[in-house]
Amino acid sequence: MNDPNYVRIFDTTLRDGEQSPGATLSSDEKLQIAHTLADLGVDIMEAGFPAASPDDLEAVRRIAVEVGNKERDGRHPPIICGLARAVKSDIDKCWQAIRHARRPRIHTFLATSPIHMKYKLQLDPEEVVDQVREMVAYAKTYCDDVEFSPEDAGRSDPQFLYLVLGEAIKAGATTINIPDTVGYTTPQEFGALINGIRQHTPGADNVVISVHCHNDLGLATANTLAGIQNGARQVEVTINGIGERAGNTSLEEVVMALKTRNPVYNADTGIDTTQITKVSRMVASLTGMAVQPNKAIVGANAFAHEAGIHQDGMLKHEETYEIMRPETVGLNKSELVLGKHSGRHALRARMRELGYELDTGSLQEVFDRFKELADKKKVITNADLLALMKDELYQPEELYALVDLQVTCGTVNLPMASVRLRGPDGELATAATIGAGPIDACYKAIDAIVQLPNTLLEYTVRSVTDGIDAIGEVIVRVAPEQAQMRKSPQTGFDMPRQFSGHGAETDIVVASAKAYLSALNKILVAEGVEGMEETEQMEMAVA
Ligand code: KIV
Ligand code: ZN
Numbered sequence: 280m281n282d283p284n285y286v287r288i289f290d291t292t293l294r295d296g297e298q299s300p301g302a303t304l305s306s307d308e309k310l311q312i313a314h315t316l317a318d319l320g321v322d323i324m325e326a327g328f329p330a331a332s333p334d335d336l337e338a339v340r341r342i343a344v345e346v347g348n349k350e351r352d353g354r355h356p357p358i359i360c361g362l363a364r365a366v367k368s369d370i371d372k373c374w375q376a377i378r379h380a381r382r383p384r385i386h387t388f389l390a391t392s393p394i395h396m397k398y399k400l401q402l403d404p405e406e407v408v409d410q411v412r413e414m415v416a417y418a419k420t421y422c423d424d425v426e427f428s429p430e431d432a433g434r435s436d437p438q439f440l441y442l443v444l445g446e447a448i449k450a451g452a453t454t455i456n457i458p459d460t461v462g463y464t465t466p467q468e469f470g471a472l473i474n475g476i477r478q479h480t481p482g483a484d485n486v487v488i489s490v491h492c493h494n495d496l497g498l499a500t501a502n503t504l505a506g507i508q509n510g511a512r513q514v515e516v517t518i519n520g521i522g523e524r525a526g527n528t529s530l531e532e533v534v535m536a537l538k539t540r541n542p543v544y545n546a547d548t549g550i551d552t553t554q555i556t557k558v559s560r561m562v563a564s565l566t567g568m569a570v571q572p573n574k575a576i577v578g579a580n581a582f583a584h585e586a587g588i589h590q591d592g593m594l595k596h597e598e599t600y601e602i603m604r605p606e607t608v609g610l611n612k613s614e615l616v617l618g619k620h621s622g623r624h625a626l627r628a629r630m631r632e633l634g635y636e637l638d639t640g641s642l643q644e645v646f647d648r649f650k651e652l653a654d655k656k657k658v659i660t661n662a663d664l665l666a667l668m669k670d671e672l673y674q675p676e677e678l679y680a681l682v683d684l685q686v687t688c689g690t691v692n693l694p695m696a697s698v699r700l701r702g703p704d705g706e707l708a709t710a711a712t713i714g715a716g717p718i719d720a721c722y723k724a725i726d727a728i729v730q731l732p733n734t735l736l737e738y739t740v741r742s743v744t745d746g747i748d749a750i751g752e753v754i755v756r757v758a759p760e761q762a763q764m765r766k767s768p769q770t771g772f773d774m775p776r777q778f779s780g781h782g783a784e785t786d787i788v789v790a791s792a793k794a795y796l797s798a799l800n801k802i803l804v805a806e807g808v809e810g811m812e813e814t815e816q817m818e819m820a821v822a
Pocket of ligand 1: 295362388428430431458459460461491493768
């Protein structure tokens, strides 16, 4: 990209974002998100950390093959990037996974802050410089496009950074990425750091400077924008700002700031902003990480004008209180309701307006649910339709499906649930149990059938629309007792996997049962893959 004002969007939803507890995605889900990110127009996609587990390697490989070779509207496929610690074995695995893409990139990193070098790496600064030099050169033997990150750059000595980064560039790095790993810096400090790196790092003029900020102090977007103002031309971001702890910089905030305040930043991106709402919803559903209602750009209230004085102003002129048009981010305000008598065509047209092109099979599934809902609820809004669609289309393979559920609860007897499920071979199984409440009873009955010991870490229920007949959406996060392990890139420790599930129904006990089954199905599907011999997976990965 030769335009000096072009800012490359490096999306790390599938790597740093997926490291958030509970955000674990299956290979199919990652692929689904990767296609949507490519439609959104991201320039680079960090598809994962292949050394984390054979499953992670395989997911990155599939994305490299299927997304990394597909042109869209005459545009190149995105660059497919994999993360690797600065060690040979990680770089080897990373290359095995990404080499299938038309434009592969290896992203390798090593910490440079005094605290990380002393306690985590137990290396002297000189040893760190040597390892960076050697490992960037090693990555370069595989791939022309190599990115290097000095982890915890925000707390590193700038003079040391100039030295390390200069050596990385000499060894062949084409992008140098500056992470504020623990979200410690302020916009002024971070901007000055990027400016200093641009001025004092030997060779910095010939590479792309990138920024990667975390949101521990709520400053990730501000720091990223400060980086751009000081010459960064790549930004590392995630959809909805998901990521470890308080998350990463959110893609939608940076992109919309650059667009809305263009004269201030004088920088552009290749993002099709009308896809933002769609991808945000997809990521929220598949990761189980709900977006807070007041979240900038993609929160449910981001374009809602409740206060009477605002509504009055809005009616007189939209720009009185609206700095962005909702259509710009793909939010269609048309709230013409659908009802009992609406047909497939009307549903398809409305879904299209909402940004979803449904094939015949998916349309039928959503239509069936729509008709069921129309019998219970007079007025069906866009939010209802989106909840139904997510519930139908963003679910894992249904190894166990809910057939019947009956619950008794109240002030007189102990809460009791009786559940009937259809199992993987089509067999029906029934269990009835009592519990502390109706949901507890229902989950115990499901456990009695599925027999997958686990801990329920989180359970949330929210109403999708206003009104007593609203759809309730339930999200759960579950940790299997025999958790599969994946390596954390930062600590190198094996971390247990967690899984989320979601369900949406007007009956919240049914929604709860579906959400729990969705998480259990995800675990069982993942176990099926993990159950393969590791070597078998590796063979698949290098084939
Ligand atoms: O936050 C961080 O330092 C990272 C690196 C691996 C780039 O995610
Ligand atoms: Zn990070």
